[in-house]
Amino acid sequence: MFLGFQSDTGPLARLVVKHVRDAFVSEAKIDAEWRSLGYTARPDLARAIDQYDAFVAAIRQLAPEVEIDFLEADGTTTLDSLYPRDAAIATSKGMVLCNMGKPARAGEPAAEGQLFSQADIPVCGAISGAGHIEGGDVAWIDEHTLAVGRGYRTNEEGIRQLRALLGDAAEIVRVPMPHYRGPGDVFHLMSILSPIDRDLALVYSPLMVVPFREILLERGIGLVEVPDEEFDSMGCNVLAVAPRKCVMIDGNPVTRRRLEEAGCEVVAIDGSEICSKGAGGPTCLTRPILRQCEDVAGTGTARSAGTPQPAA
Template identity: 50%
Template sequence: MKPWGAQSEVGKIEKIMVKRAEDAYGSQEVLDSCWRDLGYTERVNYSKAMDEYDAFLSVIKSHVPEVFCLPSQEGTGPDSMYARDSCMVTDKGYVLFNMGKPQRRTEATEAGRLFDSIGLPRLGAIEGEGTMEAGDMAWLDESTLAVGISYRTNPEGVRQLRDLAAGNFEVLDYPIPHWNGPEECLHLMSFISPVDHKAAVVYSRQMPVTFRQELLHRGYNLIEVPDQEYDTMACNVLALEPGLVLMIEGNPITKGRLQEAGMEVLEFPGTEICWKGGGGPTCLTRPLLRK
């Protein structure tokens, strides 16, 4: 089996990178000083967040053989807990991103240090005028990557990624709606989470028509999130393996629809670590190897 590579959103996760809440948040005082500037919806309760993250990490460790934890790092903040966004891991090596949110620009360097220390090869980086965040991308299959052009990921970033992807995978790009504007993060994965090779949880009201048509053309079963569960992040679902998914508690309609589609559903509490900061289980994880 290959040692690294995650050109899939649904293959069984064998290796993963996370950053524990305690190492991202630092303390209640740190959270109190910056949650408004970061665009969080409410003040995060540090103690409750620790309990929630422990529950989340317990599920991850029970299903993933190797878990790598990013250390506490000066210069990164609470957003660094959302370990997915600063990088990607292809079959050819890792790519570091120049993130569109200014407060997160140092996170890619932190991820690169960890990757180098564990022997993961480097493919390249998005640099200069290019911006990119991994929340704006989803693998449709092992050779096709969908990327959203948003307030966080720009056309120059996509151009650079296409250069890096040459001969390895195809990049399809789609415009992301304005929605509530640049102050509220809307990524491509705000409205889609693949949960099996031909199935995805979606919020179609936000989807570019051409993207939705591409999924249907590929034979995807689209499991719709109801309006009342969009704000509670029912669309953010992590596939631990095909048909086994992890989602935030409090979304019973979407959970039921996943189960009706044949999925096994695991849950964790995410009021503090997910809802307030705008990042669910996919955001909290960076798979390094999917089988």
């Protein structure tokens, strides 16, 4: 039996990323794809590489011992493979490979699955057929509760299959998503929610349904509110590298101040090429695999999707 720590806020020990040089590959690939994928402007490859290196450095600054696995360049994925969060979900039973709601991203789960196989990271199953789910619509509220956004990228059949795969490993809270800007927009649950600590989340309440917001409050989770003027600049997309240690996009000073007032250490990165143009923030740029947790005795323990643990 596999046991693990299901979290989006525990200290990062291992994660999967794809360097922008292996996602964007070349000027020709950028020219061929950026418009059809819905990027707001053409990314500058040289600047993107510099920004990505700074992003990785920011993660290492907050988590010096983190192990990072890099996805390789391949011929089956697009520029969007820069955002590996969306292609898989980390659970105590192993990784779940997603089935992408955006057709152009269909090759990404298999590419990540190949890396998981090579790195001996267990995979417990995959969403398939008519089911669609993307990792950006999925967030752990606590180690037993998984929130899943039901929107244009994640459908009912995808949620049903995920429930069947997880069984009693987690309670799934289905979160209806608003139409907002329609099916062509990049809009996930994690566009309006970033877990920061066990008892703290960053949220954009104007696009959050009331029952889900009440669930967070009822569970004692404090909410840091993103102001209207910083939503489009992805002020709500913040990566928790450890509890209250965050990486966010520069240019969101009110959100940053509110996080710091809540006791957070914040490192801001320039995301103009790697985040803003593709509408993918720091959470999207990573697929966490292993996070630290504290066991009952209070000692630090590293657990991951599919990490074997002794029976109780």
